[in-house]
Amino acid sequence: MRAMQLRHPHDAESDTLALTDNMAIPEPASGQVLVHVHTCGVCHTDLHTVEGELSLPHLPLVPGHQVVGTIHAFGDGVSRWHMGDRVGIGWMNHTCGTCDQCRRGNFNLCENARFTGLDIDGGYAEYVLADEGYLFALPETLDDVAAAPLLCGGVIGYRSLRLSEIQPGGRLGLYGFGSSAHQAIQVARHWGCDVYVFTRSAEHREHALALGAAWVGDAEESPPARLDASITFAPAGWIVHRALEHLRPGGTLAINAIHMSPIPEMPYSLIYGERTLRSVANFTAQDAEEYLRLAAQIPVHTDVEVWQLAEANEALRRLKHSEIRGAAVLQVQE
Ligand SMILES: [Zn+2]
Ligand SMILES: [Zn+2]
Numbered sequence: 001m002r003a004m005q006l007r008h009p010h011d012a013e014s015d016t017l018a019l020t021d022n023m024a025i026p027e028p029a030s031g032q033v034l035v036h037v038h039t040c041g042v043c044h045t046d047l048h049t050v051e052g053e054l055s056l057p058h059l060p061l062v063p064g065h066q067v068v069g070t071i072h073a074f075g076d077g078v079s080r081w082h083m084g085d086r087v088g089i090g091w092m093n094h095t096c097g098t099c100d101q102c103r104r105g106n107f108n109l110c111e112n113a114r115f116t117g118l119d120i121d122g123g124y125a126e127y128v129l130a131d132e133g134y135l136f137a138l139p140e141t142l143d144d145v146a147a148a149p150l151l152c153g154g155v156i157g158y159r160s161l162r163l164s165e166i167q168p169g170g171r172l173g174l175y176g177f178g179s180s181a182h183q184a185i186q187v188a189r190h191w192g193c194d195v196y197v198f199t200r201s202a203e204h205r206e207h208a209l210a211l212g213a214a215w216v217g218d219a220e221e222s223p224p225a226r227l228d229a230s231i232t233f234a235p236a237g238w239i240v241h242r243a244l245e246h247l248r249p250g251g252t253l254a255i256n257a258i259h260m261s262p263i264p265e266m267p268y269s270l271i272y273g274e275r276t277l278r279s280v281a282n283f284t285a286q287d288a289e290e291y292l293r294l295a296a297q298i299p300v301h302t303d304v305e306v307w308q309l310a311e312a313n314e315a316l317r318r319l320k321h322s323e324i325r326g327a328a329v330l331q332v333q334e
Contacts, residue, residue, distance in 0.1 A: 001025050003125030004312045005060045009052030012320050015313040016050040026129050028075035033132050035089060040123030041066025041148035042315045042328040048259045050316060057119050064123030065091040065116035066151040068144045078132045087135040090151040092282055093120045094131045108282035124312050126332060136288050139296030149302045149327035150295055153179030156256055158291035160280045161187055164229035164254040168192050173230030175219055175243055177204035179327035180256060181233050185211045186300045196223040201322045231256055237263035249273030256280045304329050
């Protein structure tokens with residue numbers, strides 16, 4: 001099969017992924033499903049992967065964890081799905097169900113989790129494997145390209161909204177305005193929240209206003225009111241200070257990043273007043289199922305730039321420089 005393979009991680013300015021034509025199609029083990037990939041979203045985590053900022057379990061590997069495709073083959077014991085069903089696969093590929101976290105229902109924190117595009121070869125390829133419990137039915141109203149960005153940016157944005165404890169009608173801050181934030185703002189507007197968007201990019205500001213932001217500015221600027229809750233999507237530690245300064249006492253700042261530069265030392269006063277600072281890690285199957293239903297109901301509109309599989313390196317570079325409007329999606333097969 002065709003795939004874009006990572007052999008040696010380095011700076012995305014050079015071509016980190018190599019196109020190969022002769023990877024073996026993976027065989028589904030018991031409980032696994034093989035999906036024929038149509039499209040795959042390009043995520044910031046893929047950038048952290050190719051640049052070696054995440055610890056990589058093996059090389060070479062194939063990135064990509066916002067996969068839309070159809071079911072092509074099953075391992076033993078798969079009962080939930082049928083051949084040809086259109087499904088999505090996200091970052092979570094497998095959880096053990098038996099570790100302490102799984103027993104508590106914190107499947108996103110499973111000690112033995114396997115992630116798509118890291119532990120299991122991902123969607124920058126013609127076929128991908130996943131556990132049957134981590135396949136998701138997709139709303140029919142969204143085509144293969146439009147559905148891909150829901151599967152990471154969308155679901156994790158939704159989990160971040162939940163963990164930020166924003167209430168309907170509240171004032172929400174979003175720091176950074178890429179794939180995840182441009183979906184989160186649509187959910188927050190649906191809940192009647194006023195949304196304050198902090199981004200340096202003029203194009204992202206214009207996009208945020210078009211999606212109903214009450215205010216746009218730079219993280220160094222003060223919004224016109226204290227915020228009830230905020231989410232930062234930017235992997236820059238210094239933003240945590242600014243975001244805490246803009247948060248009201250009792251408010252929560254959720255960090256939606258798998259990797260972040262160090263958070264500079266800060267005075268205790270930034271979190272005093274019972275402010276909560278928390279990270280958001282992965283998602284559960286329940287988050288994905290809830291978000292996909294909600295996204296279809298609102299409906300969430302994803303702005304997408306389509307790239308061919310062989311152009312993945314260029315898409316990653318554009319993403320690195322915030323030059324993608326909305327989300328980048330690779331067309332793997334028609
Ligand atoms: Zn992602
Ligand atoms: Zn587990």
